[in-house]
Amino acid sequence: MSEKILIISPSWIGDCVMTQPLYRRLKTLRPGCTIDVFAPKWSMAVFERMPEVNEVIENPFGHGALRLGERIRTGRELGRRGYSQVIVLPGSLKSAVIAAATGIKRRTGYVGESRYLLLNDIRKLDKTALPLMVDRYTALAHPSQADFDGHSDHPSFHINPESVAAALAKHGLHLDKPVLAFCPGAEYGPAKRWPPRHFAALARRYAARGWQVWLFGSQKDFAAAEEINTLSDGLCTNLCGQTSLSEAIDLLAQAQAVVCNDSGLMHLAAALGRNIAAVYGSSSPDHTPPLSRTAEIVTLKLDCSPCFKRECPLGHTDCLNGIPPQMVDDALQRLAAATA
Structure with a gap:
């Protein structure tokens, strides 16, 4: 009988990819x-593209919801599946409560929010030694951080051609x-x-070269995408909020280039x-860069960046406005x- 391992996943999509x-x-x-992943519903499509994952189990708890009794009951249900280890990737106390309730013999994770009594294979993270988030995750596969070789592979998704064809047909797209x-x-x-006017200028350039431009994102990004489309004279196809995450992944896989x-x-x-041009302003690629050999970071490296603020504290956002198309x-x- 194969060894069964349970992963309690992070919530953010980018973090999920890096697992x-x-x-x-x-x-x-x-x-x-055998690896099963306990993940929020909105991220399940990410793990379904990973051939290493056997089953994705829905995590019903949203951001900020404690629901302690329900977490304990859910943990006990997971514990009946016969896992020999649970690896807890989020640093929260809530995720460790679920792990402890499983009763799984080996419960692995970083110290996080006072989790000494909940995890019994607990690690102290050396952030200086492991600046990359992906390496912090991969190190947990080893008996200790000292056993980790300091190198992680790049994520690589499996895409089903039938799913791609269905997504293209549903949204009336052609290649x-x-x-x-x-x-x-x-x-x-x-x-x-990056400002919509810069996206729009780049869209006009590529349309003139015979390309089509597809805009991806959630419903929250729809207005910004519409502004890009308006500024580019309607040359783009706005898919923001129109696709499921699963469809977005399959359609994004059809792009020759991504900004x-x-x-x-x-x-x-x-x-x-x-091929990715990744635009960085207030944040830094030193912690969570695009994990790909076909990605290039585009940044001005101003003295005031990275500031890691939601809004520019100086009021000008020069770190992004100053990056021309x-x-x-x-x-x-x-x-x-390079990839030709």
Whole structure:
């Protein structure tokens, strides 16, 4: 009987993508193991594209909901599935409560929010030694951080051609022209979002070269995407809020190039092996860069950035406003030449 491992996943899409190298490392270190992931409903499509994952189990608890009794009951139900280890990736006390309630013999995770009594294979994170989030996850596959070699693989998703065909048909899309994908949103705030006018200028350039431009994001990004479309004279197809995450992943996989902010969609595009121009303003690629050999960081490296603020504390957002479309276009051209 193969060893069964339960993963309690993070909630953010980008963080979910970065967990895949952990599963690959577990498969290497413990051949034949079975990996199940306990994940929020909105992120389940991410794990369904990972061949290392056996089953995705829905985590019914949203952000901020304690519901202690329900968490304990859910943990007990998970504990009946015969796991030998649970690895807790979020740093919250709430996630550790579920792990403790499972009764699973080995409960692994970082110290986090006072979790000493809940986890029994507890690690102290050396952030200096492991600046990358992906490495912090992968290190948990090993008996200790000292046993980790300091290197994580890149995420790589499996895409089903039938799902792609269904998504294209549903949204009336065609692949008769190359696709440039824009991901203009960023959940954290406006200090991470390249201006719509710059996206629009780049859209006009690529449309003139015979490309089509698809805009991806959630319903929250719809208005910004509409502004891009208006400023580019209606040259784009606005898919923001129109697709499920599953459809967005499959459609994003059809793009020859992607321009994105530091966001969950950036990490999805990286896992799909797309050519990516990743625009950074208030945040830094030193912690959560796009994990891909076909991605280029576009940033001005101003003295005031990264500030890690939701809105520019100086009121000008020069770190993004000052990045011209030509700079992003140059990055895409270099990537195209390198991957030709």
